[in-house]
Amino acid sequence: DAGVTQSPTHLIKTRGQHVTLRCSPISGHKSVSWYQQVLGQGPQFIFQYYEKEERGRGNFPDRFSARQFPNYSSELNVNALLLGDSALYLCASSPSGQGYGYTFGSGTRLTVV
């Protein structure tokens, strides 16, 4: 079975630009969560979606948005990029979103210059 897949793996953007990151969960998993991991820190929760509805939102500005599609894949969008948005963005999927056995993808490394 394929794990959680994220694309692209690496991305370089300029300040002020917009970026879209994509995530495909494990087959059968209906919940997708997004995390930001800045170098030297633990992952920080951004969003969780379950059955296409937002279940939770972390302490991130409105420049960050996400959505989940009928096939349970998800996109994370970040507008007006700042240098501080440079990080590893992780997607995690789980069957029910109740905190059971989240499986993480390899992440997208975003560099803002």
Place this chain on the structure above:
Amino acid sequence: AQSVSQHNHHVILSEAASLELGCNYSYGGTVNLFWYVQYPGQHLQLLLKYFSGDPLVKGIKGFEAEFIKSKFSFNLRKPSVQWSDTAEYFCAVNADTDKLIFGTGTRLQVFP
């Protein structure tokens, strides 16, 4: 608010040494607890998890963790580390929401 503290930021051991990484959380209710490992250049992998029952949890690769409710702790242990255990280790908690709250991580270096 929930929080997780990992007091050991960087641990250096020789092979065959015993390992214990500390993890404390702040939350008064029922929690689910996790340890994740991130090997160099790889994604986060689940080592073990605690939801309920026996507070001594065994995970993959010989790791175990003990949940001590009175101390709000979930320390990770391994009796004998190997060079291949070199990685970053994250403790995480999940309580009355679906999000995981991670600690800042402990970098483990094991020398042959």
